[in-house]
Amino acid sequence: MASGGDGAEASGGRRVLVVGGGIAGLGAAQRLCSHPAAQHLRVLEATACAGGRIRSERRFGGVVEVGAHWIHGPSQGNPVFQLAAEYGLLGEKELSKENQLVETGGHVGLPSVCCTSSGARVSLELVAEMASLFYGLIDQTREFLHATETPVPSVGEYLKKEISQQVTGWTENEETRKLKLAILNTFFHVECCLSGTHSMDLVALAPFGEYTVLPGLDCTFSGGYQELTNCIMASLPKDVMIFNMPVKTIHWNGSFREGTFPGEAFPVLVECEDGSRLPAHHVIVTVPLGFLKEQQNTFFDPPLPAEKAEAIRKIGFGTNNKIFLEFEEPFWEPDCQLIQVVWEDTSPLQDTAPSMQDAWFKKLIGFLVLPPFGYVCVLSALREAGPFIRSVCLRKQHVGLTASHF
Known part of the structure; x- marks a missing residue:
């Protein structure tokens, strides 16, 4: 929200407020x-x-x-990677040219182990075959970016249509056919995690190709992702950040006068929950989309233009969830990095909608093996977007998990 006034020079420069201290707000401030x-x-x-x-x-x-876990596409075109490298937060492997040049196509790597929900091991060759089929179709969906019309409206419908045609050519027995569909169903859930949705039917086919996939093998921060925000914070002047200051209303497109600045009119006035009134020439709003959806009617005065309000209403998003499981000793091999779960008797071609209360766990796609913490072993369960869980920490004795479940 910008200014049209000229009184800034008289008071020693333009006054700028950034609403929201997430990575976008910190980046703008820096x-x-x-x-x-x-x-x-x-x-x-x-x-x-x-x-x-x-x-x-x-x-x-x-x-x-x-919260956030990986740097996706850690290469020179990624600003997060550039900042992490500048602050010395990455190791030699992550900084190597070889790592930066790897083309993943945005596809998740294959698991170390794959098991059915009853505990049976699934052939990694079969998983690789289904991965090749699924990601080949995902790559095809990106070809509709500039198409004048699409065969179906959504990515999910396109994938299911193509898979249905593939199934007709499968010659295996019924048990193997059902297992292959269950594996494909897992890849659907993985893609839902990547796209932040609980169904690929909600992802429009035509603009799906707009997503830019950067090269580089995904990497993590050994000391935690928050090291990055800590470094950005340290680069800012000490008085820039104001915490515990929720904003109530942004009054804009006006001419506001405050006693602190006599004789000067400001085009924006930020009213905070505690009653503070902060005038500004410019305001950068970086609050979450969910907050905008819920609060935009009262957050902006006057209301946003109709086209902007409609954009906020139409843009969708989901919540990816994590569950942390602690074990006294590992049941997985030392080199295991990802345990994938295939829920039996599931299929992307079946539009079943079980009660989330009873079957939320069937949205779990697998377990990431975290680096060992001393004598403690931890798995991070990944669950596709949905409203049920955000982040939960559980201990083995509370959930009764054993190796037979994987």
Whole structure:
């Protein structure tokens, strides 16, 4: 939200407010610090800490990522990678040219182990065959980016249509055919995690190809993702961040006068929950989409233009979930990195909608093996987007998990 006034020079520069202290707000503040406006820059964060969905916690004797986990596509075109490299937060392997040049196509790597929900091992060759089929179809969906019309509206419908045709050519016995469909169903759930949705039927086919896949093998921060936000915070002037300052309403497109700045009119006035009224020439809003969906009617005064309000209403998103499981000793092999789960008797071609209360766990796609924390072994269960869970930490004795479940 921008200014049309000219009184900035009289008071020593333009006053800029950033609403939201997540990675977008911190990035904006860092960029503005090299601008003359930095003298009057403030970041208003509603909570007691910065970082938004980047949140590293010390649990189980080590660091676990409650929020963001990976740098996807760690290469020179990725600003997060560039910052992490600049701050010395990555190791030699992650910084190597070889790692940066690997083309993954945005596809998740194959698991170390794959098991059915009854505990039987699944052939990794069969998993690789289904992965090749699924990701080949995913690559095809990107070809409709500039198409004048598409055969079906959504990515999910396209995938199911193509898989249905493939099934007719399968010559295996019924048991193997059902297992192959269950494996494909798992890959559907994986793709839902990547796209942040609970169904690929909600992802439009035509614009799906807009997603840019950067080269590089996904990597993590050994000391936690929050190291990145800590470094950005340390680069900002000490008085820039204002915590525990939720914003109530942004009054814009006006001419506001405040006693602190006599004789000057400001085009924007930010009203906070505690009654504070902060005038500004410019305001950068970086709050989450979910917050905008819920609060936009009262958050902006006057309301946003109709086209912007409609865009906020139409854009969708989901919540990816994690469950951390602690074990006294591992039941997996030392080199195991990912345990994939295939839920038996499931198929992407069946539009079944079991009660989330009874079957939420069937959205689990697998278990990431975290680096060992001393004498503690931890799995991070990944669950596709949905409303039921955000992040939960469980101990083995509370959930009764044993090796036979995987």
